[in-house]
Amino acid sequence: MxxxxxxxxxxxxxxxxxxxxxxxxxxxxxxVPGNPMESEGRRPPPEIAALFERSYAMEDPVSFxxxxxxxxxxxxxxxxxxxxxxxxxxxxxxxxxTVNEIIAAGLPVSMxxxxxxxxxALAIGLGAGIVAGLRPGSLxxxxxxxxxxxxxxxxxxVVGSVLSAIFxxxxxxxxxxTWDGWSSAVLPALALSLPFAAAxxxxxxYGMLEDMRSDxxxxxxxxxxxxxxxxxxxxxxxxxxxxxxxxxxxxxxAMTGSFVVEKVFAVPGIGRHFVEGVLGKDVTLxxxxxxxxxxxxxxxxxxxxxxxxxxxxxxxxx
Amino acid sequence: MVLAAIAALxxxxxxxxxxxxRADIRFVxxxxxxxxxxxxxxxxxxxxxxxxxxxxxxxxxxxxxxxxGLAQSWVCSDDGRTWTFSLRPNAAWSDGSAVSANDxxxxxxxxxxxxxxTDFAGIQLRIEGAEAFLRWRAQALAAHAESPxxxxxxxxxxxxxxxxxxxxxSPDDHTLVVTLVQPVPYWLDLMTFxxxxxxxxxxxxxxxxxxxASGAVRWETAWTKPGALVTNGPYQLEAWHYKRSMRMVAxxxxxxxxxxxxxxxxLVPIADPGTAxxxxxxxxxxxxxxxxxxxxxxMADQRRAWDARVEPTARRLEVDGLEGDDxxxxxxxxxxxxxRDLVVIPAFGTEFWQFNCRPxxxxxxxxxxxxxxxxxxxxxxxxxxxxxxxxxRLGEPTTTTLVxxxxxxxxxxxxxxxxxxxxxxxxxxxxxxxxxxxxxxxxDARGTPFPSVTLLYSVSVDRYxxxxxxxxxxxxxxxxxxVQLVGKDTKFFKDDLKQGKFMIARGNWYxxxxxxxxxxxxxxxxxxxxxxxxxxxxxxxxxxEAASTRDPAQRLAILSHAEALLMDHDxxxxxxxxxxxxYMVDPASLAGVSHQPMLEDEFWRMHQRTEAxxxxxxxxxxxxxx
Numbered sequence: 001m002x003x004x005x006x007x008x009x010x011x012x013x014x015x016x017x018x019x020x021x022x023x024x025x026x027x028x029x030x031x032v033p034g035n036p037m038e039s040e041g042r043r044p045p046p047e048i049a050a051l052f053e054r055s056y057a058m059e060d061p062v063s064f065x066x067x068x069x070x071x072x073x074x075x076x077x078x079x080x081x082x083x084x085x086x087x088x089x090x091x092x093x094x095x096x097x098t099v100n101e102i103i104a105a106g107l108p109v110s111m112x113x114x115x116x117x118x119x120x121a122l123a124i125g126l127g128a129g130i131v132a133g134l135r136p137g138s139l140x141x142x143x144x145x146x147x148x149x150x151x152x153x154x155x156x157x158v159v160g161s162v163l164s165a166i167f168x169x170x171x172x173x174x175x176x177x178t179w180d181g182w183s184s185a186v187l188p189a190l191a192l193s194l195p196f197a198a199a200x201x202x203x204x205x206y207g208m209l210e211d212m213r214s215d216x217x218x219x220x221x222x223x224x225x226x227x228x229x230x231x232x233x234x235x236x237x238x239x240x241x242x243x244x245x246x247x248x249x250x251x252x253x254a255m256t257g258s259f260v261v262e263k264v265f266a267v268p269g270i271g272r273h274f275v276e277g278v279l280g281k282d283v284t285l286x287x288x289x290x291x292x293x294x295x296x297x298x299x300x301x302x303x304x305x306x307x308x309x310x311x312x313x314x315x316x317x318x
Numbered sequence: 319m320v321l322a323a324i325a326a327l328x329x330x331x332x333x334x335x336x337x338x339x340r341a342d343i344r345f346v347x348x349x350x351x352x353x354x355x356x357x358x359x360x361x362x363x364x365x366x367x368x369x370x371x372x373x374x375x376x377x378x379x380x381x382x383x384x385x386x387g388l389a390q391s392w393v394c395s396d397d398g399r400t401w402t403f404s405l406r407p408n409a410a411w412s413d414g415s416a417v418s419a420n421d422x423x424x425x426x427x428x429x430x431x432x433x434x435x436t437d438f439a440g441i442q443l444r445i446e447g448a449e450a451f452l453r454w455r456a457q458a459l460a461a462h463a464e465s466p467x468x469x470x471x472x473x474x475x476x477x478x479x480x481x482x483x484x485x486x487x488s489p490d491d492h493t494l495v496v497t498l499v500q501p502v503p504y505w506l507d508l509m510t511f512x513x514x515x516x517x518x519x520x521x522x523x524x525x526x527x528x529x530x531a532s533g534a535v536r537w538e539t540a541w542t543k544p545g546a547l548v549t550n551g552p553y554q555l556e557a558w559h560y561k562r563s564m565r566m567v568a569x570x571x572x573x574x575x576x577x578x579x580x581x582x583x584x585l586v587p588i589a590d591p592g593t594a595x596x597x598x599x600x601x602x603x604x605x606x607x608x609x610x611x612x613x614x615x616x617m618a619d620q621r622r623a624w625d626a627r628v629e630p631t632a633r634r635l636e637v638d639g640l641e642g643d644d645x646x647x648x649x650x651x652x653x654x655x656x657x658r659d660l661v662v663i664p665a666f667g668t669e670f671w672q673f674n675c676r677p678x679x680x681x682x683x684x685x686x687x688x689x690x691x692x693x694x695x696x697x698x699x700x701x702x703x704x705x706x707x708x709x710x711r712l713g714e715p716t717t718t719t720l721v722x723x724x725x726x727x728x729x730x731x732x733x734x735x736x737x738x739x740x741x742x743x744x745x746x747x748x749x750x751x752x753x754x755x756x757x758x759x760x761x762d763a764r765g766t767p768f769p770s771v772t773l774l775y776s777v778s779v780d781r782y783x784x785x786x787x788x789x790x791x792x793x794x795x796x797x798x799x800x801v802q803l804v805g806k807d808t809k810f811f812k813d814d815l816k817q818g819k820f821m822i823a824r825g826n827w828y829x830x831x832x833x834x835x836x837x838x839x840x841x842x843x844x845x846x847x848x849x850x851x852x853x854x855x856x857x858x859x860x861x862x863e864a865a866s867t868r869d870p871a872q873r874l875a876i877l878s879h880a881e882a883l884l885m886d887h888d889x890x891x892x893x894x895x896x897x898x899x900x901y902m903v904d905p906a907s908l909a910g911v912s913h914q915p916m917l918e919d920e921f922w923r924m925h926q927r928t929e930a931x932x933x934x935x936x937x938x939x940x941x942x943x944x
Contacts, residue, residue, distance in 0.1 A: 032809070033809050033810055033813045034809030034810075034812065034813065090539060093351065094349075094351055094352075094560070095351065095352045095354070095357060095539075096350075096351070096352045096353060096354065096539050096542045096543075097539055097560055098539050101539065101560070102560055105333075105559060105560050105562070106560070106561075108329045108330075108333035109329070109333040111325065111326075111329035112325075112326050112328075112329035112330040112333055115323070115325035115326035115329055116323075116326040116330075118326075119323050119326060161592060164593065164596060165596065168596060168600060169596050169599055169600055172600065175602065176593065176596050176597045176600050176602055177586065177588045177593050177594070177596070177597040177602060177603075178602070179333070179562060180334065180335060180337065181330070181334070182330070185326075185330060189326075263589050263590045263593075264590050264592075264593055265593065266586075266587075266588040266589065266590065266593050266597075268559065268560065268561045268562035272561065272589065273560075273561065276589075279809075281809065
C-alpha cells in the first residue's frame with residue numbers, strides 16, 4: 001500500500017474512532033451521579049435547577065449529545081447553524097470559561113511538558129540501554145536495571161514529591177509550584193520521563209543483547225569491526241525499532257498530561273483539567289478533552305507508522 | 319529526540335505568560351469558578367469578590383461588623399420594611415465612570431433571573447415583588463420554550479416586569495430605595511454579601527446573549543476576563559489564567575484607594591496540599607487559605623507548643639496594648655518543634671452528624687431514628703472532647719448547639735445535650751429499646767434486636783472516616799448497638815443525602831449572615847437543604863412567629879426557644895464542633911489576615927512587614943520577656 005492510501009485510510013478511520021470514543025465516554029459520563037452545577041451546600045429550588053438544565057439543553061441526554069457533537073465536529077458550522085467550528089461549549093462547572101479556552105490554555109502546557117519529558121526519556125533510556133546492552137552483567141548494567149525498575153514501579157507523586165523536596169525546597173535550584181519557562185519545566189518533565197526512560201532502556205537493552213548474538217553482527221565483528229562499532233552500527237539500528245513503535249503511544253500519553261505530575265508540581269496542564277473535570281462531572285469539558293486526546297492519538301500513531309516505513313522499508317503499513 | 323526538543327520549545331513558547339514582578343501578596347486558594355458576582359456560591363469566589371467588588375455595605379475584617387461600603391449612609395422606615403441607601407458620590411467603576419443606583423438594580427435583577435439559578439437569590443427574594451418577578455420570568459420562559467417568539471422582545475418585557483413588580487427603586491443616581499416583604503432585622507448584614515454587589519450595566523449588556531430556543535439569557539465568558547471586566551472594589555482584575563493564577567491590582571478609582579496597604583494580590587490555585595506547604599516554605603506564597611495536608615494536626619501541635627511557651631510574654635505585651643498580628647510578631651520566634659505560622663480559626667459554622675428523621679428508611683424498614691428519644695440516646699454517648707483532642711487533633715471548640723455559641727450578640731444558646739451515658743441508656747429504654755435477653759444488644763418489646771446502624775460519610779478527606787470510627791466505638795460500647803461505616807465518594811454521598819438514603823450522615827453548615835436563622839432555617843419543613851426530612855409543626859410555628867416579631871430582643875428569644883426545641887429535645891442533628899479554617903500565614907511577615915469567624919477578608923488592609931517594623935516589634939517582645 002502506498003503512503004498516500006495509508007493516509008487516506010486513516011483519515012476515514014479518524015471520524016469513526018472519534019464517534020465511538022465519544023459515544024462510550026459520553027454514556028459513562030452521563031451515568032455518573034452528581035450534578036455539575038452543584039455548589040457548596042446550598043441548593044437552588046428544584047424548579048429553578050430544572051430551568052437551568054433546560055437552558056443548557058441537559059434534560060435529554062440524546063439531544064444534548066447530538067447537539068454537542070454537531071457543534072464540536074464543525075458540521076453545524078458547515079451547515080450554517082452555528083457561528084464557529086469546533087465549538088466545545090461552555091464548561092459546565094467553570095462557567096466563566098469555554099472548553100476551547102481551557103484546552104487552548106492547558107494543551108500547550110501539557111505538550112511542552114510531555115515533549116521535554118520525551119527528550120529526557122530518550123536521553124536517559126537510550127544511554128542506559130546502550131551501556132547495559134554493550135556490557136551485560138557489568139556494574140553499569142546493574143545500576144541501569146535497578147534504576148529502571150524503580151522508574152517503572154515508583155508512582156509519580158512519590159518521585160515528584162521527592163524531587164521537589166530536594167531541588168525546590170532544600171537546594172532551591174528550581175522554583176516551586178509555578179509554570180514559567182524552562183526552569184519550572186525541568187523537574188516535572190524529569191518526574192514524568194522516568195517510567196518512559198525505564199521502558200526505553202529495557203527495550204534497547206534486550207534488543208541489543210539479542211542482536212549482538214545475531215549472525216550479521218557476528219559477521220561484522222569477524223570482519224574486524226570492534227565490539228562497540230558493531231553494536232552502534234548494526235545492533236543498535238535494529239534495537240531501535242521496538243523503541244520507535246513504543247514512542248507513538250508514549251508521546252501521546254506524555255503529551256496529553258499526567259494528572260499526578262501536574263498536580264504535584266502545580267502545572268496547569270490538560271491532564272489535571274481532565275481528571276478534575278471527571279470528578280466534578282463537567283460533561284462538556286471531559287468530552288472536549290477526550291475528543292482532542294483521541295484525535296492526537298490517531299495522528300501520532302499515523303506519524304509513527306510513517307516513520308517506521310522510513311526506517312525499515314520492508315514494513316508494509318497496515 | 320530533536321523533534322521532541324523542538325516540540326517542547328514550541329509548546330513552551332505557546333504556554334508562556336507575560337512575566338510580571340511578584341505580587342505583593344500571593345495566596346493559595348482553590349480556583350475561582352466565576353467572577354460574575356450574582357452567580358457565586360463557593361468560598362473562594364466570595365473571597366475574591368470582596369477584593370474586586372464593593373456591595374452597599376462591607377464587613378470589617380477586624381470587628382466583624384457591617385460598615386459603609388458603596389453606600390455611605392442609610393435609613394430605615396418606621397415599619398422596618400423600607401430601606402433608603404445613599405450611595406457615595408465618589409464611588410467609581412474601574413473604568414472611571416460613576417457607580418449609579420441603577421447598576422445595583424441591574425445586578426439584583428440578574429440575581430432574580432431563574433435562567434442563572436443563583437444560589438443566593440434568597441437575599442433578593444426578601445424584597446417585595448421579587449418572588450412574583452421570578453415566577454413571571456419562569457412562566458414566560460416556559461411559554462417561550464413551548465412556542466418560541468421573539469427572544470429580544472421577551473427580554474425587554476422582562477426588564478419591564480422587573481421595573482413594574484420589584485420594589486427596588488432609584489429616584490436618582492445615588493439613591494436606592496428597597497421595600498421588603500416583611501422587616502428583616504439582619505438586612506444590613508445581608509447587604510455585605512458579595513452576591514449583592516453591583517454590576518456595570520453598560521459593560522454587562524455588551525456580553526449578554528439570548529438563546530433563541532429557550533429564551534434564556536447568558537453572559538459570554540469573555541465578560542469576566544481582564545480588559546473586559548469592570549469592577550467597583552479595591553482591586554481590578556489584571557490577569558486570569560485558568561487554574562494557573564489570578565492577579566489583581568489596586569484600583570486607582572476606588573474611593574478609599576489612599577488607605578490601601580498593598581498594590582497587588584495574586585491567587586495561586588495550587589491543588590496539591592503538600593506542594594502548597596512547600597511553596598509557603600520557600601516564601602513563594604504568603605498565605606494558604608486551606609491547609610489540607612495529612613500532617614496539619616502535627617503542625618497544630620507545634621503551634622500549641624509555641625503558644626504555651628510564649629504565653630507569659632504575651633500577657634505582658636497585652637498589658638502594653640499590643641494585640642492581634644502585632645502581638646504574635648513581637649513574641650519570641652519559635653524554637654525547634656514549634657511554629658507560629660499555622661492558624662486555626664473557629665469559623666461561623668458547625669460540624670455535625672445528622673439523623674434521618676423520616677418514619678421509614680429507603681429500603682422500607684422502620685427507621686429507629688424517627689423517634690426523638692433514640693436520637694437523644696445516641697447524642698448522649700458522644701464524647702466530643704475526645705474527638706477533637708485525639709481524633710481530629712486540631713482542638714476545635716466543641717459544641718452542643720447548631721448556632722455557634724456566643725457568635726451573635728444578644729442571642730442565648732440553649733444548653734444542648736452533653737455526654738451522659740446513664741441518661742443515654744435510660745432514653746433508649748424509654749424509647750422501647752433495652753437489652754431483654756442479656757446479650758448486650760438492645761431489643762424492642764417483640765425481641766427484635768436494634769437494627770444495624772450505618773454511618774454515611776464522604777471519603778474526600780480522612781477526617782470523617784476517623785470521626786465515624788470514634789462514634790462507632792462510642793455507640794457500640796455505650797449502647798451495644800451494631801454500627802457499620804459507609805464511606806462514599808463526595809458525589810455519591812451528596813446524592814444519597816439529597817434522596818434521604820442514610821441513617822446517620824456527616825454534615826456541616828456555614829452561616830451566611832449574622833443571625834440564628836441562617837442555621838435554624840435548615841430544619842424548617844420543606845426547606846431545600848433539609849436533608850434530614852425533619853418536620854415539627856411546633857418548630858415551624860416558632861420560626862414563623864419570629865418572622866413576624868418586630869422587637870429584636872423578643873425575636874431572638876423566640877429563635878432561642880426554637881433552637882432549644884432542636885438541641886434539647888428533637889435532635890435532628892448532633893452538633894460536634896465548630897468548623898475551623900486552617901490557615902498557613904506568618905503574622906510576623908504578612909499582617910492583616912482576618913481572624914473573624916466570618917472569614918471575610920479585606921485584602922486592602924494586608925501588608926508585608928518591613929525589616930524595620932519586624933525589628934521594632936521584636937525589641938518590644940524582648941523587653942517584655944525580660
